[in-house]
Amino acid sequence: MIINIVRSNYKIIIFGFVFTFFSSIGQSFFIGLFNANIREEINISHGEFGGLYGVATLCSSLVLVWIGKKIDDVKLIHYSVFVVLFLCFASIFFSFINNIILLFFGIFFLRLSGQGLMAHTASTAISRYFEKRRGKALSYIWLGMSLGEFLLPVIIIYLISFIYWRELWVYISITVLLLLPFFSYLTVKDINFYSREKLSTKNFKKKIFTKSWKRSEVLKDFKFYTMLPNLLVPSFIITGIVINQSFIISSKEWGEYAIAKAFMVYSFLTVLTLFVSGFLVDKFSSKKIMSFLNIPLLIGLIVLIFFNSEFSAFIFMGLMGVTNGLTNVLLSSLWAELYGVNYLGSIKALTGSLMVFSTALATATFGLFIDLGFSIERIAFLCAIYTSISILIVFIFRKSYLPVILKNKT
Numbered sequence: 267m268i269i270n271i272v273r274s275n276y277k278i279i280i281f282g283f284v285f286t287f288f289s290s291i292g293q294s295f296f297i298g299l300f301n302a303n304i305r306e307e308i309n310i311s312h313g314e315f316g317g318l319y320g321v322a323t324l325c326s327s328l329v330l331v332w333i334g335k336k337i338d339d340v341k342l343i344h345y346s347v348f349v350v351l352f353l354c355f356a357s358i359f360f361s362f363i364n365n366i367i368l369l370f371f372g373i374f375f376l377r378l379s380g381q382g383l384m385a386h387t388a389s390t391a392i393s394r395y396f397e398k399r400r401g402k403a404l405s406y407i408w409l410g411m412s413l414g415e416f417l418l419p420v421i422i423i424y425l426i427s428f429i430y431w432r433e434l435w436v437y438i439s440i441t442v443l444l445l446l447p448f449f450s451y452l453t454v455k456d457i458n459f460y461s462r463e464k465l466s467t468k469n470f471k472k473k474i475f476t477k478s479w480k481r482s483e484v485l486k487d488f489k490f491y492t493m494l495p496n497l498l499v500p501s502f503i504i505t506g507i508v509i510n511q512s513f514i515i516s517s518k519e520w521g522e523y524a525i526a527k528a529f530m531v532y533s534f535l536t537v538l539t540l541f542v543s544g545f546l547v548d549k550f551s552s553k554k555i556m557s558f559l560n561i562p563l564l565i566g567l568i569v570l571i572f573f574n575s576e577f578s579a580f581i582f583m584g585l586m587g588v589t590n591g592l593t594n595v596l597l598s599s600l601w602a603e604l605y606g607v608n609y610l611g612s613i614k615a616l617t618g619s620l621m622v623f624s625t626a627l628a629t630a631t632f633g634l635f636i637d638l639g640f641s642i643e644r645i646a647f648l649c650a651i652y653t654s655i656s657i658l659i660v661f662i663f664r665k666s667y668l669p670v671i672l673k674n675k676t
Contacts, residue, residue, distance in 0.1 A: 275396075275403075277452075277453045277454065278391060278392065278395055278453065278454060278457060279392070279403055279406050279407060280453055281346075281388070281391070281449075281450065281453035281454050282388040282389070282391060282392045282403075282406070282407030282410070283388075283406060283407045283409060283410040284410060284446070284449060285346070285384050285385070285387055285388035285407075285410065285446075286384070286385055286388045286389075286407050286408055286409075286410035286411040286414075287410035287411060287413055287414045288353065288380070288384055288410075288414075288442060288446065289380050289381060289384035289385040289388070289410075289411060289414075290380070290411060290414030290415065290418055291353060291356075291357060291376065291380045291384075291438060291442070292353070292356070292376040292377050292378075292379055292380015292381040292382065292384065293380065293381050293411070293414075293415075294381075294504075294505040294508050294509045294625060294629070295415060295418075295419065295508040295509075295529070296380075296414070296418055296419075296422070297319075297373070297376060297509070298508050298509040298510075298511055299418075299419060299422045299423065299426070299526075300422075300426075300431055301315065301509065301511075301512060302512055303426070303431045304363070304369065304431075307364070308363075308364070308365060308366060308369060310366065311637065312510065312513060312633055312636050312637065313633040313634055313636060313637030314366075314633075315633065316509065316510070316629040316630055316632055316633020316634070316636070317629075317630050317633055317634070318366060318369060318370055318373065319373055319509065319626070319629040319630075319633075320626040320627060320628070320629040320630030320631075320633070321370070321626065321630070322370050322371070322373035322374040322377060322626075323373065323374075323377045323622055323623075323625050323626030323629065324622075324623055324626035324627075325374055326374050326375075326377040326378035326381075326382055326622055326626075327382070327618075327619040327620070327621075327622035327623040327626060328619065329378055330378060330382040330383070330386070330615055330618055330619040330622060331615050331616055331619045332615075333378075333383065333615070334382070334383065334386050334390075334611060334612075334614065334615025334616075334618055334619070335481075335611055335612045335615045336611075337386070337387060337390050337391075337611035337615075338609065338610075338611035338612055341457075342387075342391055342454045342457045343450060343451060343454050343455045343457070345387060346387055346450040346454060347447050347450055347451075349379065349383040349384055349387050350442060350443075350446040350447050350450060351443075351447070352375075352378075352379040352383065353379040353380055353383075353384060353442050353446075354439050354442045354443045355375065355379075355439075356372070356375035356376045356378075356379045356380065357376070357435055357436075357438045357439035357442060358435070358436060358439040359371070359372055359375055360372040360375070360376060360435045361432040361433070361434075361435035361436050361439070362432075377622060377625075381622060381625070382618060382619075382622055385411070385618070386611075386614060386615065386618050388407055388410075389404065389407070389597075389598040389614065390598075390610055390611050390614050391454070391457070392404055392407050392598065393598045393599060393601070393602040393607065393610055393614070394602070394607045394610050394611075395457070397607075398548070399548060400547070400548070400599050400602060400603075401543070401544040401545065401546070401547030401548040401552075401595060401599055402544040402545065402548055403544075404544060404547075404594070404595045404598045404599055405540040405541055405543060405544025405545075405547075405594075405595050406540075406544070408536075408540050408591070408594035408595065409537055409540060411594065412533045412536045412537045412540065412591070413533070415529055415532060415533040415536065416529065416530055416533030416534070416537075419526045419529045420526060420527075420529075420530075422434070423523065423526055477605075477606055478605065478606030478607060478608035478609055479604075479605040479606060479609065479613070480609050480612070481609060481612040481613055481616055484605055484613055484616070485616075488666075489663060489666045489667055492659055492660065492662075492663040492666070493556065493600075493660065493663075493667070494620065495652075495655070495656040495659055496556065496559060496560060496656040496657060496659065496660045497556075497559070497593070497596070497597060497600075497617075497621075498620060498621060498624040499559075499560050499563065499652065499653050499656050500559070500560065500563060500586075500589050500590060500593040501593075501621045501622075501624045501625050501628070502624040502625065502627060502628040502649075502652075503563060503567070503586075503628065503649050503653070504563075504586055504589075504590060505624075505625040505628040505629060506628035506629065506631065506632035506645075506649070507586070508525075509628070509629050509632070510632050510633070510636065511525040511526075513636055513642070514642050517641060517642045518574055518576075518579075518642065519574075520576045520579060521576060524576050524579045525579055525583065527579075527580075528579040528580045528583035528584075529583065531580045531583055531584040531587065532583040532584060532586060532587035532590070533587065534584075534587070535584045535585075535587035535588050535591065536587040536588070536590045536591040536594075537591070538591070539587065539588045539590075539591025539592055540591045540594065540595060542591075543555065543591055543592050543595045543596070544595055547595055547596070547599050551603060552595075552596050552599045552600040552603050552604075553600065553603065553604065553664075553667040553668070555592065555596060556596055556600065556660060556664075556667070557657070557660050557661055557664055558592070559589060559592050559593065559596060559660075560589055560653050560656060560657055561589075561657065562585045562586070562588035562589045562592075563585060563586055563588075563589035563653060564650060564653045564654060564657070565585050566581070566582040566583075566584075566585030566586050566589075567582070567646045567647075567649055567650040567653065568650065569581050569582040569585065570582045570642065570643070570646040571643050571646045571647055571650070572643075597617065597621070598614070601613050601614060601617060604667065604668075632645065635648075
């Protein structure tokens, strides 16, 4: 019995880890590696690419609200295979883009399937399955994305030096198709909506539990809107940075691969923070940690504003990694902690779409500012103001972030 319990928990964590790793394919840092090649072939500017990327990402966020909700209605294995096949299709489609219309749909498919649904599937499954050890479990699965951020920029830059970028996307599609459907079957075929982590008997004797909120109820909750600015800051700023890394490099006169190399520091500190934040969330709760979420990011922006040395790239990327590690755990655990797990897929689809929307807004905004002649220092200054305001709002309302507790009468 104990062996089966361990295997059950272990398998779903491995499932989440692999899904977050492959969600990298739809993340901005990954697509941004092909930015220069795409703009050169299609002959578009930074601003045009950013605007198109932003609109496509916005559209994907709207669709995610509907498709993401379906994880509450079907068995996890069926939903997972659908998401994997969608990512495979998106990758092969991206290899055919040769004009702005196909580029729009290519970005839309990648953002929805990769950044949206792959990450949504992993984090929702883990957040629902785990309760007592939710923070640690989430920190383990988000190591998958950190591994992707650590390895993939260097690997892609190396491969693209001798493989045509369109062919590279074909190979990516084949890899997804060959590995992930079979892997999903092996790990979560027996997991259903009511599956939960197995703990000792004493953990099932609690007399209270958190009320599960419907999405419509969450949308009427005032505290939800006071948390959003703070929680969406990382996705907005980090996306704007990584998708325009070539602009930052040229503006700061750094080496060609400065930010790609700095991603290793970013990933290392993300991983370190994941372990620490998972422990802190389980010990103190997500709502108590949330107030400190964006302080490292704010310091990183200050570094970007005032320092021009290439070494500063490692510092500000590292500080962004700390906030990224905190964000990955908090964005998944906070909603389960405050709003319960029965409608978690629906709630996370909403918040996930808002996060994707913030990335869309970032690419459009950063691209517009670049085309208007704003320096990276000026853009970072505006981002620092937004970050400071979001931190202040959370600090003011921090005492209101409490779940509704119901007593178990049985």
